[in-house]
Amino acid sequence: MQYSWSAPTLPILLSKNAPIEVTTNQAEWLESILMIGACFGLPITMFLVDSIGRKKSLITSATTTMLAWIVIAVAPRVEYIFVARFFAGMAGDMAFVAAPMYIAEIADQKIRGFLSSLIYIMMLTGVLTMYCVAPFVPLWGPCLLGIVINCISLIVFPFQPDSPYYLLYKNEPEEAKAALRKLRSTDNVQEEFINISVAIERQKGEKGRFMDLFLISSNRKALVIMVILNSSQHLSSISVMLMNLHSILEEAGSFYVAASTGAIIFSATMIVSAMSASLAIDNFGRKVLLCCSGVVAGLSLMVMAVYFTLKNNGVDVLKASWLPLVMIILYAASFKFGIGLVPVVLTAELFPAKVKAFGMTISDLSYVGFSVITIEIYHSLRHAFGIQVPFYVFSVSCFLTVLFTILYIPETKGKTLEEIQMILKKTNSTVTENSKITQFDSTHSQVYRNEGFVEC
Template sequence: MTTHVIPQSVPHTNRQTLLVCFLAALAGLLFGLDMGVIAGALPFLAKEFGLNSHQQEMVVSVMMLGAALGALCSGPLCSRLGRKKTLLIGAALFVVGSVGCAFAPDLQMLVISRFLLGAAVGVASFVAPLYLSEIAPEHIRGSMISLYQLMITIGILAAFLSDTAFSHSGNWRWMLGIITFPALILFAGVMTLPESPRWLMMKNKNALAQKVLMLLRSTEAEAHAELEAIRESVKITQRGWQLFRANSNFRRTTYLGVLLQFMQQVTGMTVIMYYAPKIFAIAGFASTEQQMWGTVIAGLTNVLATFIAIGLVDRWGRKPILKLGFSVMAVCMALMGYMFFIGITSLAQQYTAVTLLLIFITGFAMSAGPLIWVLCSEIQPLAGRDFGVTCSTMANWIANMIIGATFLTLIDNVGSAGTFWLYAGLNVLCIILTLLFVPETKNISLENIEKNLMAGLPLRSIGSSL
């Protein structure tokens, strides 16, 4: 039992493992940059190409379409080519899409390039958390997958700052094209990564899997123990859809993964980030400069609060942090709704509304933001991991599109107060769902989680020690 006392293991984490995880998490930086950069570039694009509202929506939404299709294709690619090569394809798409956007001569080329960037985002959102879950040892797995979410938040903040810098000259081509440079760094970094030992074992490349584990684990004994656990896991011969049809236990975690991604989106964080300037305007900040700097502050809060998750996820566990985060978000949404209901008229009320907004962002960034990706990568059995993560990642993008497309309609039909109260209620629902279905996976190996699942334990118990 002493070999599983995690505090003793943390100081001996292999530095090579940390470097590999950092390079893989860079995919999140590109994800965040591409998600955030269009907000500042869109007004200048609309002016240069004479875009109407529908065409502007197309420029923004085609990326979501590309992301959904990129995520859908990632499962088969990951299964056939491996995690590393699929991530390399994503990095290449980031480069091609960024260059295409920077030099786009017309709307058609811009839309095609944005679609390619979306496909890259979809691949990154699928492969990076999956790869990190399979590379990192269990005592730092949560923080390493959370590192990916941190990179997303840094990317969004960098995009906001970049847009602000280039907005003075109106140079939208540099706004969109500057992403090429980190994309090239990602491509070069991925070239140096080892393949996932779990994928190698599924392909009967046992010697290579052992070599990777010897490189990434602190001791030879630790590497051999993990290798034996993976060897037991790969004995399941059914894969993906076939396993989903045949095995009710795998269907349970697939549905849980989909549910978790919908829970992440219905918190309301998506609309906060997409429509931050609009929300600041509702709160009484009238000038564009106030709204843009408010958005930057929101992005900075998102980055800083993600460090809370990285620091606590492998100490406190996934479930306590999720319950705390959903509770904070529910309270903030309810209070913001009340403020909009009574009317924001004074400067003190404006700053109170902004404070509540920033506390809400903190609640999300320390909980549902990173931890949903952590859990979705952990709960799926090895034989069905590609399929299960495909389903949950697709669910994220579908929910993302639904939430993004309905927020302004809700504001128009039920008012600002009613909309924020609705999201408060959805966060309360998320607390209940967390209590009922979400397992605690802290310090438990992926293989132990899989054994508990296949033994038929309730979903909330599959993270128990064997």
């Protein structure tokens, strides 16, 4: 909701009857200040997810966001909104790093992809909610809704268990076992507890410095995958679409639906697509969804580029003016089916515990950074060569993402987090139960005996 707040709200703030006086220059800053806050929040996020944990980081994020909504709702001047948006950006960054980590570490491997994909579904729900509510209510209306949502989170979430991985990483085995029992709704968690303990012990034996992201080959491969995937999301034009959809439809000359209606259809389509992908991701795999998504999104953008090329060269395209709207809807469906959803799943799966905070934060930085870069690419190429040129660029980016997926990204469907690390290290990912227990016994023999695992 914070991400999409500016699109329907800024026209209200720039109108004659605006509740707060805002200049055009200030309105532009209200858009960018959120992403600036996200950039400044990166080191704080990096520190908190490892020092206080994933769960407490999410609680901190929800609290900060709620306070930001309160300030926006009662702000007497635009400067107050600047501050609120800045801290909302920091909180959003923290949530987008901590939430995938938390979900990946509590979820059973069979449904980990589905649960991780819910993050983007909720993001899209926030976008659609803002598009549907903000144009028709006072400025404080969507703020009140945001406050209520965060209140619900702050009431319910503190009662949820913390990540067993994080608890074992902090040498709290009893708390980790209790969390596992609550998450699995059974007392029979010994085997999973052993597996997690072995994985944590192996990862603790590895170095956890920032430079190890680049010096260790498996970490470096994970980082390359996530930086390219996060960058490709924006190089596939999603930020351009979300922030310029009205002007794109108007320039296309589509007269079938109003631009505001097209925006609602666009966001609703993405939600339906993301829901479908969340159900398919653990059945068909991450690579299949990425490839299908990239091909269809690339073709959609290519058709739009050709349409604008013909239109700008004097060809009568009136009879085909429905085409851009259809292609934008097809793009929305295909993008969120893979490129726009799979990265948030992979980002929590690929990095080992010792450098997970570093890796996910840098991945998030590439996501934030390229959201700004692609907007600049779009406006620069559009003004210099015409609107068709950036669409050609974005289309080629989609096809390159497909090629990168096929050649470089491993399939993580159905794999434990430990098995994924073995794949990245190019070693045998199949570890027998006896070897796991033997390794666990050699490193935790006293705990092993005390907990009654000898018979197991």
